Amino acid sequence: MSELPGDLLYTNDHEWLRREDDGSVTIGITDHAATSLGDLVYVELPEVGQDVESGGEMAVVESVKAASDVYAPIAGEVNAVNEELADDPEKINSEPYGEGWIVRMTPHDAIDESELMSPDAYQQLLDELED
């Protein structure tokens, strides 16, 4: 398994968040999640402008094998979605932390880091899953 990017925050549901300079937050799924799902073939994205609650369904990623919900790790308004995924969902497999991003949100509140995981904490979760 490749090394986790150190500048991201993570969730129990295997999502990642990047805080952008303009205050928005980019969200995707981790390499672990993408690998577990297998080759992705379709991504159902939310509408730009849509309001999502923390823990609410935000997107659906479908692999050859199964469909899986992506939950919003924070509450906010969707301000961009990765349209490239419509034609190339496998970007999530090949570059989960880069070109494979899924949604960009404007958070409603300041991000509470205690609700999320640091790279070290997420790595520990992955290590436990390996055992």
Next chain:
Amino acid sequence: MGSKTPLYDNHVDAGARIVDFGGWDMPLHYGSQKEEHHAVRQKAGVFDVSHMTIVDLGGERVREFLQYLVANDVAKLKDYGKALYTCMLNPDGGVIDDLIIYFMADRAYRLIVNAATREKDLAWIRQQAGPFAIDVVERAELAMIAVQGPDARKLAAPCVDAEWRDAALALKPFNGLQAGDIFVARTGYTGEDGWEMVLPASEAPAVWNRLLAAGVAPCGLGARDTLRLEAAMNLYGSDMDESISPLEAGLGWTVAWEPGERDFIGRTPLEALRNSPDRQRFVGLLLEDRGVLRNHQRVVVEGVGEGEITSGGFSPTIGRSIALARVPAGDYDRAQVDIRGKLLNVRIVKTPFVRNGQIRIDV
């Protein structure tokens, strides 16, 4: 931990993701299910199917027994090695299992039944066999390897002893032969040319390694499922089960109605359903919108009624989602499928979707 086939260590060595399948620890994929799928359509792939149950039947009355046990007619098997696909029905006409029967020798047949249905199949066969005095012998010591794809036979040929190689390569579809220790049959579950090989478990790892060294891609259950779906080959437990007759699962062609006096188990209820105008259709669907069709999604036919997807997924060859579905009787070629509350458009298409590397539907 589940049961392991003789090739379990080979799967782990090849980087397989192992999953439970009917109590067996089986490879789901070795990295990319899609690449494995394409390898079979374009060149050659190999599957460990040793989890499947092999049952040898013998006895004076074995042919008569099989003519009673299954819906297809083993009288069609005139030459040794010839294979027959059929369903084994309960008295209500529901499918206990689907299977392949090989005519091995005089008064000897081999049945290949599903892994997940092993126990009930063996119990049912033994129960029905009683009055016919049939020897029912499970061959758990045998492994089974499927090599599939346009180049499969050529690449697998060196695994067969030189003495038998030309004869093996000359086999016609749905024919097999015992080539020394290896039984080779030109059959499969992918819609491609290829062989299924039944061999002693102790020899399986060497054959597997030899195939991989020849450039044959190891393929897991994931690719096996998308390949068989494109080929519109039924999966037991998804497309049919004990509550569904072969006539409602697209398997009418496997029911031998003639001779009319052959009284196979389940014949009477099947006869009643045969000419029923209300009999459900079993069809192929192509999703015209973006998305992925999945098992159990609701199919809505406006003004007619509702049906259900029995096998759905993404077709790597077509690049669109396809499905098999059971839908109400009627003359229509369009429907909608309920995907997470949205009704998406599907077209009913003639199956198979893909055969021998070629897309066979209009997309």
